[in-house]
Amino acid sequence: MKRFRYLVASALALVAATSALAQEAASASAPQAAVRLYTLDCGLTEFTDAAYFSDTGEYDGKSLALPTPCYLIRHGTEWLLWDTGNSDRLAALPGGVTKFGGRFTMKRTLASQLAELGLKPDDIRFVAMSHLHQDHTGNLGLFPKATVLIAASELNWARGKPTPFGVDATAIAPLVQAHVEASDEDRDVFGDGSVRILKAPGHTPGSRMLLVRLAKTGPVLISGDLFHTRQNYQQTLVPAVNLSRADTLASTQRFSRLAANMHARVVIQHAPEDFASMPAFPKFLD
Numbered sequence: 001m002k003r004f005r006y007l008v009a010s011a012l013a014l015v016a017a018t019s020a021l022a023q024e025a026a027s028a029s030a031p032q033a034a035v036r037l038y039t040l041d042c043g044l045t046e047f048t049d050a051a052y053f054s055d056t057g058e059y060d061g062k063s064l065a066l067p068t069p070c071y072l073i074r075h076g077t078e079w080l081l082w083d084t085g086n087s088d089r090l091a092a093l094p095g096g097v098t099k100f101g102g103r104f105t106m107k108r109t110l111a112s113q114l115a116e117l118g119l120k121p122d123d124i125r126f127v128a129m130s131h132l133h134q135d136h137t138g139n140l141g142l143f144p145k146a147t148v149l150i151a152a153s154e155l156n157w158a159r160g161k162p163t164p165f166g167v168d169a170t171a172i173a174p175l176v177q178a179h180v181e182a183s184d185e186d187r188d189v190f191g192d193g194s195v196r197i198l199k200a201p202g203h204t205p206g207s208r209m210l211l212v213r214l215a216k217t218g219p220v221l222i223s224g225d226l227f228h229t230r231q232n233y234q235q236t237l238v239p240a241v242n243l244s245r246a247d248t249l250a251s252t253q254r255f256s257r258l259a260a261n262m263h264a265r266v267v268i269q270h271a272p273e274d275f276a277s278m279p280a281f282p283k284f285l286d
């Protein structure tokens, strides 16, 4: 009898495990809303001495020009913006602004790029933040109606006094009033696995990367500022400005394993060659 009960229990456990697997497989292959990924130009930063992009000396005395993209995702009829770039006000200053050791310029505004798709800022449902450095938060104030997705640890850190290096307290001030959804977990934004925000701490306490699953392109893994260059990704370099070297290395391992296991297209967010290889706006990946 005891053996019979054991067999029944085992069989039930097997059925449960099989149906869980089937559910997982079904959700992985379930028809998704049409998803598109647009790459927007949200500025450029030129460094004459890029030393702080590695704490082992690779960039000492070298110049570096890093584009700052924003990414816009259409999911069915909904829109998500990943990062808001430099402030649109920068586009009115032809010589740009010099700060944090770099010269920041902007060819065109984020608002004008949204308008090219017939969008107003209020049409954006989600603004998801890779982190709260100033070259990612410049236009947060444009989206008072959006739900801002952000790591709770990032928000607490960025609001600390004195304001941390790289954070613009004025730019993040709208987060106090805005509808913020702060979480320290990975997040499946639309519940169908197509747009996932994943933990990648190290550069800042609540840094995130973005995984987008596209029907034709397949998975696309966007680094946020876990890496600023292809060299940093390929050689596992750690910027001197990162808050935690250990967390950066752990996040690097997660990023690389995910990319390998999913055969994902890797996009290093600030890398000039990755920016150039994306379809020129208003073209998109799908």
Ligand SMILES: [Zn+2]
Binding pocket: 133, 135, 136, 225, 270
């Ligand atoms: Zn950045």
